[in-house]
Amino acid sequence: MPAESLSPPPSAHDGVLRARPFAGRALLGSEISVLFRRRRTWAMLAALAAIPILIAVVVRLSEGPEPGRGPAFLASITQNGLFVSLTALTVSIPLFLPLTIGVVAGDTIAGEANLGTLRYLLVAPAGRVRLLLVKYAGAAVFCLVATLTVVTTGALIGAALFPIGPVALLSGTTVSFGGYAVRLLLLALYVTMSLLGLSAIGLFISTLTSVPVGAMAATAALAAVSQILGALPQLEWMHPWLFTHYWFDFGDLLRDPIAWQSFGDNALLQLGYMAVFGALAYGRFSTKDILT
Template identity: 55%
Template sequence: MDALPGTTRTADRSARPLWTLGLFRSELATTFRRRRTLALLGVLAAVPVLIGFAVRAETAGGGSVGDGGGQGPAFFTQITHNGLFLVFAALAATLPVFLPMAVGVVAGDAIAGEASSGTLRYLLVAPAGRTRLLLVKYATAVAFCLAATLAVAVSALLAGAALFPVGEVTTISGTRISFGQGLFRALLIAVLVAVSLTGLAALGLFVSTLTGSGVAAMAATVGLVVTAQILDAVPQLDALHPYLFPHYWLSFADVLREPVLWDDILRNLGLQGVYAAVFGSAAWARFTSKDITA
């Protein structure tokens, strides 16, 4: 018996890679047009500006950042000498809390948000397929990781250049590199920070498949971030620390050494890959066997 013409066209369309690309573009547009997403990016971009003005105000009278003895948070004491350090300081300040919370909101809402709004069944009626839809949702979350990190980095670069002098960069090792090399390392650090959040994105996507409430999924994902950060700060649990996804997040500082120390950076990338594989597979197993009722 011949297949229905419409069925054949639908199957052919769903098998085309361009259909997946079109679905990805549509998901990107939907995600980045949401007011919530724009608000998150706006808040992230505002953090470096606030840090820059705070440092400028504190050092306006010739004082130093910190307690008056030049001791401040990592990178902060160098901002007044080179505005490029505002990029490193802003990423170090936002990575423990602001960036992962923003990613947790977007990833946690990926599937659960569609279910709570009643659009998930509609998406699955289209020739997307559960596996393809899940991959597109994860790819969009990863794209947000990069967009959020770049929002911080670009805002910090512009604020740093406007408020402080820029020039040669003094590395943590005490050597000096050109501004161009420093700018390249800042870009590399931004990419590393974005990749550092991909494990969390997979974890949030898995949580999102467990519930039909977008708010609950977002809250649970953010709660896991906070819990992991607390566990990573408890000295008695040092044997557990290397397996927690935030443990190597600040390893990007080693990019500012001469030569660059790659050991912890590679450990971080490997750990994020493991989290992405494990929780991505768990999300796939849950989503493909889940009874969609909304």
């Protein structure tokens, strides 16, 4: 008997197993495509891009801010336009980035339920777990794109309106444009990572309602509440547990050598929020009746 005849014939189950990874990639591609085809998404990215542009234009048309006044790095823009990105990030992190992330994360499940398309997305081989993962991955991609929009626009408008050159770090050493560009990418990754916990919270809230506006507002409001709690010295024992605790510690990436402690602590904190609220989202979504 030929050796090849000893192999069992392929079954329909094998075909499903081979199709599932492809189905997951196709679903993720579709989710990202739909997300970035929406006018709302581009409007939010345009609003984020307007922040560094507005900062650079105002500084250019004025006599320059006094040292020690205004957002961090603002007084350094006139000496080096590359500091526009840092100033824009500092301005965007407390309100504008959480607001846009809240819109995207809060719309993940609630938006589909509101449109009546959720039940169709759950048709095999998608499934509820895969749909949750894909929705969260789409929100994470938006976090990265939103942060890169602020950083990239700030660098471009800064180079257009101000002189650029070697950058003096917080530790006093100077790095070239190339070395600073690498640090800007690290800053974008740090801020993106900082927003992943908020995205997980938004995903969970989105499974609780079919009204996306409510989920969006609740997610953005929780970001504001966490920052307020983090500013109260009476609640200092709580601060390390707040998902916003390390949001402004990206300055450690502007030292030579780079101080990675806050990066690691922030990653661990955000992973904790992702695990907890991801589990809560799964627990809620896996038992939720999908009627529309």
